[in-house]
Amino acid sequence: MRIHLKNGKIMGVSAPSDLFIEDGLFTEKLNGDADRTIDLNGAAVLPGLIDGHCHLREPGYEYREDIVSGTRSAAKGGFTSVCCMPNTNPVCDNASVVRSIVTKAKREGYANVFPIGAASKGLKGRELAEFGLMKEEGIVAVSDDGRPIETADLLRKVLQYASDFAIPVLNHCEEPSLAEGAMNEGEISTELGLRGIPSAAEDVMIARDIVVAEYLKLPIHICHVSTKGGVRMIREAKSRGAKITAETCPHYFVLTEEACLGFDTNAKMNPPLRTEEDRQAVIEGIKDKTLDLIVTDHAPHHTDEKELEFSLANNGIVGFETAFALGYTYLVRPGIITLRDLVDCMSVNPSNLFGLGRGTLAYGAPADVSIFDLDSSFVFDKEKMLTKGRNTPFDGYTLYGETLLTISGGKITYEKLC
């Protein structure tokens, strides 16, 4: 398949120019007539977005999402690659589950799917999972996401063993004994009579991880940072030269705990939405590159698991179809970061962290490209999402950065009908 993209603005800034794709790769020119020629009318052409943290729910929870619906949703959000967390059923802690995900994604998916393997067998925090055998089938990292790697001793062994296979370790930072709550601990939790999760629950675990990783001189990646203290500690560790990378999610730089008022379970997630002070610290962390990645933590749930009493509802929101637009609307348009910085956070840095060799429009690279309309606003409508989940707090938001076209590996995976 040969595709000719006409009149696109590369990285949103260049003069309108053309891009050629052949046999799944970017190329300087086509060897023959294009099968598709698409006029982009000056829309922004960015390297395909890469989500470093999502939940595709397959195998085991296909009523929430599956590989097809999840990657279609990702493509609609401009993602060409997604890294999916291992908390499936069965848990993605062995080579055969990894192989089943990769095989199905290759056959039916709308994005490149790079599984993240469990760090411990069954995510139970006791024994190491088979990192080597899982890597042969395609994992790009290990994590016990949804819970922290349980003990400092196991973390040490996970970091050491992962270094033999050169795969990153991603940790969900939360001290469980402090985290028995439904939302951030503070004025709003008191007002609503909900049990709170203090920011200290996250900070204590980030501190532990930094200490252990620094002691071992090994890298660690901190998942979904939501606190001011977390950002500060990661910044300090980086300045000492520690091999720390970190991510945050759009909801942590757009929303605060106030979104929980009225017991809106679409504002219930883990880590919980924090205070305005934390939100500002997260933004500052993105700006000064303390936080390397912006990930979705896309976590679809069935309506029956969300339309419940607040404390009983599941944690998590869907994120593929809002992530870029939220980043563009809340970070780039106000001038906090540049579009290139956003592309770093959502494409280049994840590619580097996971060693994907993507995040570029260079000739010879896999043809992963996302085209966005940066000039006109749109009203986000949750009923039009392609994910099976409807759990988003952003319904009705006016945003900029709607996806027009997504191409993954030279195949058109999403095309907005004009």
Place this chain on the structure above:
Amino acid sequence: MKELLPEEIAEILNTAELMKMVLKSGNKKTSHLQGKSIVTLFYENSTRTRLSFEMASKFMGAASANVAASGSSINKGESLMDTARTIDMMATDIIIMRHSQSGAPHFIAPHLKASVVNAGDGMNEHPTQALLDMFTMKEKYGSLTGLEVAICGDIYHSRVARSNAIGLTKMGAHVRIAGPATMMPPGMDKMGCKICKNVQEAVSGADAVMGLRLQLERQTKSLFPSVTEYSRYYGIDPETLALAKPGAIVMHPGPCNHGVELPTVVYDCPQSVINEQVTNGVAVRMAVLYLLIARRNQE
């Protein structure tokens, strides 16, 4: 209480005065709720709240019924929403609900034709308790403005404390709170409360002193070491009560652990209005139901 305006609170308290007269009269019967149906849906145990709502409904002529978690399909695992819709579809005008989850009434109300009265939701609110407490204080002092009210004990888990703090502050009273630091939630000062360093400070110069029920199982969560130590440092003994204004009233939402939050001698002292609170609970709930039906009739 969060949603109520001060004028609405005043209207309920004024109406409750009339209702109390009905209660005290020989003929406890009005026709205000004739032809209306009221269901109490209680997921938690209750003596005072459930019975006073039921008596209030009956005194005013409504058809009332009770659904308790045990003995209903809730025990078969029926969800809250399905249960509420089922009750709603029996032409119910008002559902009075108590539930262990904060926000449970807020969750069901938008999906029902019936009005939902919150009879206590988790650690969030217990608005009719706060209304009856305010009624009791107003009855004694004539006005709530400028009253000093001490609330002592397990503030963290107390919906009574929250609703009283919000309601009393709206009505111009000053609320001081005290309790173990392990049971003091953050941000109570933002709700207008004065956080006191001990019970003595909270009680000093107070017009009303309110003890809160201590749930004894909290001990296993390391929130306090023993009942003995709790009662010594956080209970309201006669010496502590002596620090309050002369004649200050003693209140408790019930049920009381005698000798823990209050010794029996304080519970039964002449200043204690704890039994009066129970009577006032019926009057206030009559007022709430009457005003709610009146508002529904207007719509």
